[in-house]
Amino acid sequence: MTNAVKEKLKKGEPALGALVGMYAPDLVEMIGYAGFDFVLIDNEHGAFSQREIEQMIRAAELAAIVPIVRVSYDPSDIQKALDLGAKGIQVPMVNTREEAEKVVKRAKFPPIGQRGAAFITRSARFGIDGGKLYLDAADEQTLIIVHIETPEAVANFAEIVTVPGVDAAFIGPTDLSISLGYKEAGASHPEFQQVMQRLYETARELNVPLGNIATSAAGVRDELGRGTSLVAVVTTSVIMASLSQVAGARDASK
Numbered sequence: 730m731t732n733a734v735k736e737k738l739k740k741g742e743p744a745l746g747a748l749v750g751m752y753a754p755d756l757v758e759m760i761g762y763a764g765f766d767f768v769l770i771d772n773e774h775g776a777f778s779q780r781e782i783e784q785m786i787r788a789a790e791l792a793a794i795v796p797i798v799r800v801s802y803d804p805s806d807i808q809k810a811l812d813l814g815a816k817g818i819q820v821p822m823v824n825t826r827e828e829a830e831k832v833v834k835r836a837k838f839p840p841i842g843q844r845g846a847a848f849i850t851r852s853a854r855f856g857i858d859g860g861k862l863y864l865d866a867a868d869e870q871t872l873i874i875v876h877i878e879t880p881e882a883v884a885n886f887a888e889i890v891t892v893p894g895v896d897a898a899f900i901g902p903t904d905l906s907i908s909l910g911y912k913e914a915g916a917s918h919p920e921f922q923q924v925m926q927r928l929y930e931t932a933r934e935l936n937v938p939l940g941n942i943a944t945s946a947a948g949v950r951d952e953l954g955r956g957t958s959l960v961a962v963v964t965t966s967v968i969m970a971s972l973s974q975v976a977g978a979r980d981a982s983k
């Protein structure tokens with residue numbers, strides 16, 4: 730059991746993923762065949778049943794990409810996502826070191842954490858090998874990503890990202906720009922970009938991989954250019970831009 734995204738981050742290589750907030754296993758397969766490294770199944774803003782998350786994870790495995798679940802705020806969601814076979818979790822609104830420590834505790838088995846163990850889960854291959862292989866490998870292979878999206882999280886950034894077990898921090902530019910008061914200009918506001926710049930510098934100094942979203946190929950190039958380690962393309966934005974462009978062809982031909 731390996732986690733190709735975690736391996737890339739360890740080697741200092743960026744990983745490219747796609748954020749999907751709707752139940753669409755076919756789309757997950759397409760993302761894999763298109764060459765992405767991971768799918769970020771967004772159960773913070775998307776509406777999935779646990780069974781649907783399981784099917785999205787299965788599709789990711791089929792297409793050989795790493796399934797990461799952005800869980801909801803409910804703590805039991807971390808356990809459920811990992812038991813269903815997620816190879817990583819992204820936890821929204823982590824604002825303090827204590828919250829980051831709680832996330833690690835929920836995601837790792839004793840003695841490191843308090844994740845409940847069962848040998849019969851899908852992630853443990855339903856106990857076919859006694860589940861032991863999974864228990865041995867899971868803590869090592871599970872990717873733990875904390876979401877930085879409030880002023881409080883920015884103030885506590887260094888303390889949050891240095892919690893042992895946290896593998897990466899992910900910026901939420903929409904939430905962060907709104908909560909910092911840049912609702913109108915959004916993430917493009919120059920002062921917001923300065924905040925981002927400082928987060929990038931601190932992450933570099935601490936050698937912590939940073940993630941961010943992108944909504945286009947140009948956005949992906951920009952993110953990779955500034956050293957973003959985990960780039961998640963928002964599939965809804967890409968699909969809507971593409972649909973709008975195609976629909977626009979009708980108006981252009983009038």
Ligand code: 3PY
Nearest residue numbers: 901902903904905942
């Ligand atoms: C945000 O931009 O706030 C997000 O949550 C996207 O990851």
